[in-house]
Amino acid sequence: MSFPWANHYAPKHPLMRWLDEKLPLPRLVYNAVGAGYPVPRNLNYMWNFGVLAGAALVIQIITGIVMAMHYAANAGVAFDSIEHTMRDVNAGWAMRYAHANGASMFFIVVYLHIFRGLYYGSYKAPREMVWLLGVVIFLLMMATAFMGYVLPWGQMSFWGAQVITGFFSAIPVIGEPIREWLLGGFAPDNAALNRFFSLHYLLPFVIAGVIVLHIWALHIPGSSNPTGVEVKGPQDTVPFHPYYTAKDGFGLGVFLIVFSLLMFFAPNALGHPDNYIPANPLSTPAHIVPEWYFWPFYAILRAFTFNFLWIPAKLWGVLAMFGAIALLFFLPWIDRSPVRSARYRPMYKWFFWVLVLDVFILGLCGMKPPEGIWVLLGQLAAIYYFAHFLVILPIVSAIERPLPLPMSITESVLGEEPATSGQPA
Amino acid sequence: MGRLAVPFVGFIVGLGFILALLCAVFFTPHDAPEETAASVFHKEPKEIHYASDGPFGRFDRQQLQRGFQVYKEVCSACHSLRLVAFRDLEEIGFSKAEVKAIAKNWATEVPTVDDKGEATTRKALPTDYIPAPYANETAARASNNNALPPDLSLIVKAREGGAPYVDSLLTGFQNPPAELLKRFPDAAPPPGLHYNPYFANLNIAMPPPLVADGQVSYSDGTKATVAQMAQDVSAFLIWTAEPKLEARHRAGIVAVVFLLIATGLAFAAYRNIWSGVKH
Numbered sequence: 197m198s199f200p201w202a203n204h205y206a207p208k209h210p211l212m213r214w215l216d217e218k219l220p221l222p223r224l225v226y227n228a229v230g231a232g233y234p235v236p237r238n239l240n241y242m243w244n245f246g247v248l249a250g251a252a253l254v255i256q257i258i259t260g261i262v263m264a265m266h267y268a269a270n271a272g273v274a275f276d277s278i279e280h281t282m283r284d285v286n287a288g289w290a291m292r293y294a295h296a297n298g299a300s301m302f303f304i305v306v307y308l309h310i311f312r313g314l315y316y317g318s319y320k321a322p323r324e325m326v327w328l329l330g331v332v333i334f335l336l337m338m339a340t341a342f343m344g345y346v347l348p349w350g351q352m353s354f355w356g357a358q359v360i361t362g363f364f365s366a367i368p369v370i371g372e373p374i375r376e377w378l379l380g381g382f383a384p385d386n387a388a389l390n391r392f393f394s395l396h397y398l399l400p401f402v403i404a405g406v407i408v409l410h411i412w413a414l415h416i417p418g419s420s421n422p423t424g425v426e427v428k429g430p431q432d433t434v435p436f437h438p439y440y441t442a443k444d445g446f447g448l449g450v451f452l453i454v455f456s457l458l459m460f461f462a463p464n465a466l467g468h469p470d471n472y473i474p475a476n477p478l479s480t481p482a483h484i485v486p487e488w489y490f491w492p493f494y495a496i497l498r499a500f501t502f503n504f505l506w507i508p509a510k511l512w513g514v515l516a517m518f519g520a521i522a523l524l525f526f527l528p529w530i531d532r533s534p535v536r537s538a539r540y541r542p543m544y545k546w547f548f549w550v551l552v553l554d555v556f557i558l559g560l561c562g563m564k565p566p567e568g569i570w571v572l573l574g575q576l577a578a579i580y581y582f583a584h585f586l587v588i589l590p591i592v593s594a595i596e597r598p599l600p601l602p603m604s605i606t607e608s609v610l611g612e613e614p615a616t617s618g619q620p621a
Numbered sequence: 622m623g624r625l626a627v628p629f630v631g632f633i634v635g636l637g638f639i640l641a642l643l644c645a646v647f648f649t650p651h652d653a654p655e656e657t658a659a660s661v662f663h664k665e666p667k668e669i670h671y672a673s674d675g676p677f678g679r680f681d682r683q684q685l686q687r688g689f690q691v692y693k694e695v696c697s698a699c700h701s702l703r704l705v706a707f708r709d710l711e712e713i714g715f716s717k718a719e720v721k722a723i724a725k726n727w728a729t730e731v732p733t734v735d736d737k738g739e740a741t742t743r744k745a746l747p748t749d750y751i752p753a754p755y756a757n758e759t760a761a762r763a764s765n766n767n768a769l770p771p772d773l774s775l776i777v778k779a780r781e782g783g784a785p786y787v788d789s790l791l792t793g794f795q796n797p798p799a800e801l802l803k804r805f806p807d808a809a810p811p812p813g814l815h816y817n818p819y820f821a822n823l824n825i826a827m828p829p830p831l832v833a834d835g836q837v838s839y840s841d842g843t844k845a846t847v848a849q850m851a852q853d854v855s856a857f858l859i860w861t862a863e864p865k866l867e868a869r870h871r872a873g874i875v876a877v878v879f880l881l882i883a884t885g886l887a888f889a890a891y892r893n894i895w896s897g898v899k900h
Contacts, residue, residue, distance in 0.1 A: 237898060239900075279704050279774075279775075282865070283704065283709075283865070289865040290869070434898060439895060439898070442887070442890050442891040443895075445891065446884060446888045446891045448887075449883055449884025449887045449888075450884060452880050453880045456873060456876045456877050457877065460869055460870065460873025460874075460876060460877070461676045461870070463869070469778060469780055472775040472862075473771075473775075473779045482821070499642055500642065500645055501645045502641065502644040502645040502649050504644045507641075515638075516638050516641075523634075526631055529624075529628070530627060567653075568651065568652070568653040569651070569653070571651055575646045576646070578638075578642055582635045582638045582639055582642075583635065583639060586631045586632055586638075587639075590631070590632065609899050609900055
């Protein structure tokens with residue numbers, strides 16, 4: 197599962213030797229994230245975000261477990277139990293703000309992690325499985341975050357649950373029964389709140405399990421790198437520990453500084469004020485807005501305003517919103533360019549940055565009330581989103597002439613003239 | 622052929638979404654939202670600064686006590702503060718004895734049962750949460766022209782604009798401007814509602830609560846102008862919404878300073894370990 201020159205685990209202490217014979221757990225860690233895992237020497241800071249996402253998950257699980265000790269999943273008292281945590285539990289405010297803002301931090305690093313993969317072609321063979329499992333993690337995260345947001349049982353919790361579960365009612369005939377079955381009622385209420393709490397507690401551990409698979413699948417071919425050129429020999433790699441543990445340690449520090457600034461000095465900046473109003477089924481908020489990490493997808497949902505081919509606009513919107521994520525599963529087979537890194541893909545590089553801008557615009561449109569210019573902008577941005585993946589990428593990968601690749605990672609690091617420079621760029 | 626199946630199917634699906642969106646672009650209206658009285662005359666909250674603002678912000682306890690007095694003598698006639706207990710008032714500088722007296726003399730008593738099990742009320746204790754002015758929502762609506770005065774415990778966090786919004790709302794009552802009625806003849810406040818440009822739809826059910834300077838007489842000698850009372854009570858409501866604000870700011874500063882040092886060390890370790898390796 198690793199390169200032949202990988203360091204081998206050799207326990208020195210008799211106790212460790214004894215343990216290694218019975219349960220080779222230290223060996224597993226050594227090979228997974230220790231000195232036994234050779235990693236390309238040229239990774240840049242964009243390769244920090246996988247570890248940071250793992251750290252964010254650990255923070256969420258720890259703060260979440262403490263929160264659950266004080267939370268009551270009952271529609272009558274859920275809101276007040278959160279306020280009890282904020283006011284009467286020792287450091288409860290810290291746990292709660294860390295958990296709420298931790299979700300945002302988790303999504304920030306995961307989005308950066310995903311865009312890193314898109315830029316450097318990390319999804320391409322032989323790492324398709326790593327990418328597929330990553331998309332699964334992303335989907336699970338979205339489900340977990342959504343259900344977590346429902347738990348405080350504020351106005352946005354309730355109405356967000358109403359809107360999101362309403363997606364299912366877009367399905368003809370069986371949609372409404374499915375929605376009622378999922379909610380355990382005609383509208384979100386105690387039954388829904390309880391099952392959301394149960395699943396919100398379960399899914400993070402499912403995520404942790406899929407992360408194990410994600411890392412396992414990664415270790416088969418080993419990490420990609422900014423050149424996209426595969427590792428050729430021992431000179432191309434350094435052991436994960438101490439080289440990347442040190443670099444990730446620094447990255448973790450920066451991450452925690454940003455996290456602290458957010459949770460200690462602007463803990464409600466990313467939340468919605470309406471969620472400090474207890475849920476009230478009889479009073480609809482003026483604008484129902486999801487959390488920021490769903491805005492781009494919310495914009496895609498709302499961009500469909502026309503019953504094209506007699507299919508209701510709402511159904512188009514729901515299909516497109518799920519499609520926008522589902523298409524990521526097919527990305528390794530849509531982008532057929534043999535070159536991974538956008539560094540050597542002059543056309544793709546441009547379209548990548550347009551996509552980044554496009555997702556920001558979608559996010560903005562998802563935040564704004566759906567009126568006037570925002571509707572049009574959202575529709576154009578949604579068109580580009582689908583065009584990028586389903587039209588532009590296949591064409592670009594067919595017609596683009598990549599720049600010459602370095603012969604090896606070491607060569608690109610040491611800055612020698614590429615041996616292939618005789619070929620036209 | 623097989624290797625092109627995914628891009629081909631993707632292309633067809635993508636074309637479907639894109640055509641549906643193009644139809645949406647061309648066949649559904651994109652008119653700018655019509656101007657309404659609220660979209661033209663609504664005002665953003667005034668800029669108001671509080672002692673608790675910023676990363677080093679602390680509460681001004683004198684101000685919180687004045688704000689509490691405004692709540693007690695004015696707001697509490699209609700608005701509850703159900704998440705705050707009398708005992709919490711010790712945090713803003715009242716002594717145990719003062720808290721006991723405040724609880725005992727509170728205008729509303731706490732529902733309980735007597736020896737025979739009959740419903741009755743008793744005087745409040747420091748351990749009680751501040752009793753609501755109305756027994757229930759129906760009673761509150763019946764006394765307020767069918768409007769429900771919201772609980773104020775979290776109001777600062779539950780409204781866009783926070784404490785400055787609360788302050789602006791309290792001092793923002795005015796007669797509807799002539800221009801409003803000229804442009805939107807239907808926009809005159811309906812009977813029982815009051816014009817206030819800081820309120821989302823301009824017409825609020827709450828009558829102006831702070832009407833005259835000296836409505837409350839402060840014991841610390843501060844002149845109780847309307848602006849002063851509004852600022853004091855909105856500062857008090859920052860505390861009711863976020864009683865652990867000072868602990869949060871203090872912990873935050875410790876955390877950030879610690880992390881800056883630790884991250885600096887981590888950076889040095891990283892550079893040291895990599896010093897011999899070109900990358």
